[in-house]
Amino acid sequence: MPDYTAYCKEYITNFCYFYINNYFERNFIMYQRTKYDMRQELNLIRESGLFKDERVILSDQKANINVIYPDGSTPREVLNFCSNNYLGLANNSEMIKAAHETLDKYGFGLASVRFICGTQDIHKKLEDRIANFYETDDAILYSSCYDANGGVFEAITHQDDAIITDKLNHASIIDGIRLSKAKRFIYEHNNMQSLEQKLILAREGEDIWEHTGLAAEPHPARNILIVTDGVFSMDGDIANLKEIVRLANKYDAMVLVDDSHATGFFGKTGRGAIEYCGVLGEIDIITSTLGKAMGGASGGFTAGKREIIQLLRQRSRPYLFSNSLAPVIVGASVAAFDLLEKSNDLREKLMENTRHFRNSMTKIGFDIIESVHPIVPILFRKFEHDAHLAASTAKDLYEEGIYVVGFSYPVVPKGQARIRVQISAAHSKEDIEKCVSAFEKVGKKLNVI
Numbered sequence: 001m002p003d004y005t006a007y008c009k010e011y012i013t014n015f016c017y018f019y020i021n022n023y024f025e026r027n028f029i030m031y032q033r034t035k036y037d038m039r040q041e042l043n044l045i046r047e048s049g050l051f052k053d054e055r056v057i058l059s060d061q062k063a064n065i066n067v068i069y070p071d072g073s074t075p076r077e078v079l080n081f082c083s084n085n086y087l088g089l090a091n092n093s094e095m096i097k098a099a100h101e102t103l104d105k106y107g108f109g110l111a112s113v114r115f116i117c118g119t120q121d122i123h124k125k126l127e128d129r130i131a132n133f134y135e136t137d138d139a140i141l142y143s144s145c146y147d148a149n150g151g152v153f154e155a156i157t158h159q160d161d162a163i164i165t166d167k168l169n170h171a172s173i174i175d176g177i178r179l180s181k182a183k184r185f186i187y188e189h190n191n192m193q194s195l196e197q198k199l200i201l202a203r204e205g206e207d208i209w210e211h212t213g214l215a216a217e218p219h220p221a222r223n224i225l226i227v228t229d230g231v232f233s234m235d236g237d238i239a240n241l242k243e244i245v246r247l248a249n250k251y252d253a254m255v256l257v258d259d260s261h262a263t264g265f266f267g268k269t270g271r272g273a274i275e276y277c278g279v280l281g282e283i284d285i286i287t288s289t290l291g292k293a294m295g296g297a298s299g300g301f302t303a304g305k306r307e308i309i310q311l312l313r314q315r316s317r318p319y320l321f322s323n324s325l326a327p328v329i330v331g332a333s334v335a336a337f338d339l340l341e342k343s344n345d346l347r348e349k350l351m352e353n354t355r356h357f358r359n360s361m362t363k364i365g366f367d368i369i370e371s372v373h374p375i376v377p378i379l380f381r382k383f384e385h386d387a388h389l390a391a392s393t394a395k396d397l398y399e400e401g402i403y404v405v406g407f408s409y410p411v412v413p414k415g416q417a418r419i420r421v422q423i424s425a426a427h428s429k430e431d432i433e434k435c436v437s438a439f440e441k442v443g444k445k446l447n448v449i
């Protein structure tokens with residue numbers, strides 16, 4: 001007769017051994033290894049001065065905010081000079097009213113993607129509004145501009161196509177292009193000669209140069225797409241869109257502009273860098289955000305030719321596989337477009353504040369990148385320890401009640417450490433003057449001016 005007791009004992013022992021071993025391996029040994037690797041990586045980030053602390057704000061987003069920093073300290077009121085709240089709409093009473101009304105009428109969420117049951121009449125209304133604003137055929141909404149850029153290149157380009165992209169384009173463009181099978185060319189930042197060289201390469205068939213000796217046939221690109229930010233967020237400089245459009249016409253290419261740092265406030269009527277450069281109606285694809293000047297909550301869009309937008313509705317993965325934009329954001333965004341079309345006051349105030357700040361900072365001797373945009377980079381390139389100086393200046397400014405952030409390598413090129421100041425229509429003249437005086441005091445103390 002078989003010894004069932006011994007059999008059961010062996011079975012249970014093996015089971016326990018296996019289970020404990022597995023548990024130990026997974027929860028202790030394996031995690032110990034992962035934990036070690038991750039701590040090493042975090043230490044590297046800290047040592048290179050790139051660890052990003054989050055400062056906790058206790059108030060709504062506006063010019064003067066209530067902040068806890070460093071962690072555990074008493075909250076203090078500081079003037080905010082580092083948000084993308086260009087027009088001050090983040091706490092605008094008409095926007096908040098529209099948000100409340102939309103919330104009451106359309107509810108909190110849609111629990112669906114657009115093509116199943118996530119499209120309300122207000123989504124269509126906002127898309128029409130955006131298309132009219134940019135004088136394009138149609139527009140499509142996304143949860144963010146990151147998603148708009150993430151979902152455009154793969155959907156509209158093929159392996160026979162070429163994408164030619166500015167070296168300093170935003171991370172979301174870089175990531176979006178990575179998803180496409182098209183050949184990628186990178187041109188030097190805002191350098192039209194470099195762009196033209198890449199256009200020639202793409203048109204003639206770059207394979208001649210890449211695979212010499214392999215008898216590869218020239219493989220000219222079928223369609224070419226030039227991609228650029230309208231305004232570059234680290235320098236506040238503006239893409240040379242007039243020349244980009246001219247080159248695109250010469251080489252039969254399309255143009256995509258991400259106008260996130262210009263939509264709503266830049267150009268005569270707020271139609272962005274596209275309007276500022278005089279190419280409204282000539283850009284094939286525009287991507288932008290609702291998360292900066294247009295109220296600052298979240299949301300993004302792509303506007304352009306009918307077929308392009310139709311194709312995006314069929315193929316763009318962040319649109320097809322991610323939730324509809326929340327009704328409350330859609331309703332408030334329609335109100336933002338209403339506000340901008342009614343009056344130029346906020347735009348004019350922003351531009352006046354920008355001029356005042358730029359002139360005053362230049363007058364007291366700071367080294368700023370020349371432009372007309374409310375992104376004002378204060379550079380420390382004349383100094384050996386530029387990164388250290390940018391960080392110390394930002395820290396001392398906080399003590400003076402001015403909230404700004406320093407950026408250094410590798411976020412910006414070596415020797416180009418900076419404080420990026422962002423001006424808003426929410427700032428009063430006194431706020432601007434207080435900021436300039438604080439810079440002057442700290443700049444003199446640290447021998448920067």
Ligand SMILES: Cc1ncc(COP(=O)(O)O)c(C=O)c1O
Nearest residue numbers: 144145146170233260289291300
């Ligand atoms: C040029 C540019 N494109 C896209 C984005 C992403 O926008 P969103 O916050 O809507 O994802 C940003 C935001 O920083 C940006 O500066």
